[in-house]
Amino acid sequence: MSKISRRTFFEGTGAGIVAGAVPLRGQQAPAPAPRNTIQITVNGVAHKLEVEDRWTLVEVLxxxxxxxxxxxxxxxxxxxACTVLLDGKSVYSCSQLAVWMNGRSIETVEGLSANGRLDPLQEAFIQxxxxxxxxxxxxxxMSAKALLHRNSHPTAEEVRAGMTGNICRCSNYNRYVESVLAAAGTLSADAGGRKA
Amino acid sequence: MSTLNSVGHPTSRIDAVKRVTGTATYTGDLRLEGMLYARVLRSPHPHARIRRVDLSKAQSLPGVKAILTRENCDIVWGSGDTRNKRYLFNNPVRFVGDAVAAVAAIDRHTAEEATRLIEVEYEPLPFVLEPEDALKSDAPEIQPGGNLSPNNQGKREPEVYRRGNIDEGLRAADHVFEEQYSSAHINNAQLEPRVAIAQWQGGRLTVYASTQGISNCHTEIARDLGLKPEQVRVVCQFMGGGFGNKNQCHDFDLMAAMLAKQAGAPVKLEFTRKEDFIAVHGRWPTKQYYKIGVRNDGTLTAIQLRGYSGMGPYRKGAGGIGGIEIYQCAHVERAVHPVYTNKAVSANLRGPDYPQGVFGLESLIDDIAYKLQMDPVEFRLKNMTRKFLDQTPYTSIGLEDCLRRGAEAFEWKKRWNPAPGSAPGPLKRGAGMGMGSFVSSLGRSSAVIDLDSQGMYHVHVGVTDVGTAAKTTMALIAAESLGVPLERINIIWGDTDRCPYSVGESGSRTTTHTGYAVMEAAKDLKKQLAEKGMPKGTDMLTATANTNPTIPGVARYSFVAHFAEVEVDTDLGHVRVTKYVAAHDSGRVVNPLTATSQVKGGATMGIGMALHEELLYDRASGQPLTAGYYGARVMTHRDTPEIEVVWVETEEPYGPYGAKTLGEPTIIPSVAAVANAIYNAIGKRVKDLPITRDKILGVLA
Known part of the structure; x- marks a missing residue:
């Protein structure tokens, strides 16, 4: 590693922007972090990847x-916000290390619609x-998808319980519940139905 | 109200397919060729002088490409403080989270590691957390000149509003009520963390921002970096919420630009969730001292408020405490002190001045109604505003209808308990309500519409659509004004190279400002079309509108009344909202589908503010303790009741098709409604937000 010296780094893009500078030069290639090879299936497509041990699943995706x-x-x-299906069950992909995924199957939102046709959940979310x-x-x-996998006709309360790990700061919870019930065919007038 | 062809019909978002297929490209989804990742090192001290920064270890870490500190970057972030010079990197640092350095490296792990290798020698300074403590003579000075932030005239005095004579009003009262309330610092907590990607091409800077206003962001980046406006481009295609904390150019936009400059490569700067909670800004915490005079017949004679707002160490926000406008009263005095503290910075969060102010005011009004044995709804109907500040006529006012129709939909008479707390328990039910208003301004914005020979109308508007369905609203207004189906409208948005000036998506102004410009551009285009006929081949007809309507002598406001029923578990202190009705006068509703969603969201956010949220600080160390979603306990699916929405569509003569403001009024009275419902259930009042279980058990003990 060569010694770092100061020099003016910026060319004049206007007064007041830069005083000094921190030049960085003569660096070696980054020290390799521990890596492993994994084989995963994402939305039906097989991938062989070399991943750093510290990478999370969502980073890899x-x-x-x-x-x-x-x-x-x-x-x-x-x-x-990072929820995906791991072998059919919903997980937070920020809380799964990529190296744990060897041999596993992952479904993301990109895999919901098939052959250009939206999933009924997607249709309901729009409507x-x-x-x-x-x-x-x-x-x-993805949480809704996992919920409907295990309970195809949920009540509003079951939808709330099944999706409570998904925060919406716009707080559009009523609409999400309504959408899931509509997709499941269990939307009734008093269960999140539109009054307006 | 007349029926229109496009406006007023429930319409799914024009970009909804992208939003449900994962193909909507948010700023953080972009990856540019050769892009570096950046992280920020932040102060662990609430107040400290930086003695020395040693970068040598960080610089030697392979993969590190650029480091900024105060030493090599003395840019002033103009929008970060309206009173003092706030640098990107400040010395002294004034809160836990104040930026000390920023690092760009080949990946985010390396950047993060490098921030840990920066050695900083701090000299801790005394700190102060609460506004009233900060005003004591022996308090540590946070900004030169004292901790009371200067008012709009630049004087070290509180912001004062007066009408009548407060002493006279209090003398005229049969009863004078005095009470104090407090509200907490809470975070905007939008799902999309802060992110900016900066790229220099020659002397031109492109910032892919996550912003509520590309035009403001553009102007301010150019100003702060000493660039000409044409040297800057700001792009924001999809935006994951902000609720007021992405209004302007932010320090991370500027840091990304300077890192990219130094590294000679594009840089993506990402904030962690914790940084978003402690280092950006949230709602200002307040202390409110009210004194209200009232006659035996329930007529208000005087309202006095002395308030203190904790602004953090920089004056980014106004610090107001709003709400008194909703009452008719001859004698009013309000003095609010915005004060510097060593907590996180405070600025805009949905309806900045209001939910906390209305909480205090409406809590005391509620107490007064009970004391006079009046129904709280009747008390409000008697005293509600008729003219703005008892002086200026409103263009339209549907407040009385909000109160009456809201109460009816809620079944107020059935749910409200005239003898608070009298139910046997342990589960006790109660009902409460609150009301509010919010300015529905008209003002400067622009729109350009191109008509091509295929009959498509390309509408250029500088919106980003923060989740309000602004693009769809603009398309509906365009379709209506042009007299064409929605399918013929193509909205072009979110890029300063392609869009004209637009007011930022703050102050709930997009529909009324930019929508008005769209309407005017459409009028012009129709006229041109009649004169010139359809364009041929590659020709276009182009209409531009730069509008800035004014309506002197009148006040244009939206109105709102919310009603909540709660069930309080008096053994556990747990509160569940069991019924909720939100009645809104926002004039004509442009898109009832998405507008209803906005109301449901705003009301729900308010319930969270009432019951859960607070960025708590450790008094001894000045450390924030509850940063993050779990810590803040933001509302979840399970906490959220069904919000029923009642539209009071007043005949409003101004604005696009009579539309008034909506986004921010949705949260204004919700905190008060929940607080008043809790009182009605248990017969005891919690005066400090949030109304957590421990506080409920405390007042019941």
């Missing part, structure tokens, strides 16, 4: 497979105005 539908809202297992800002929506959809 977003940064290495380009599947950015799963969002990072908190990166600490609180909000649910009943599920997403406001939409940042939590992928996670809400």
């Amino acid at each position: 977003r940064d290495h497979l380009g599947l950015t539908g799963s969002k990072i809202g908190c990166d600490r297992g609180e909000c649910g 009943h105005d599920g997403p406001q800002c939409g940042f939590c929506t992928s996670g809400q959809l």
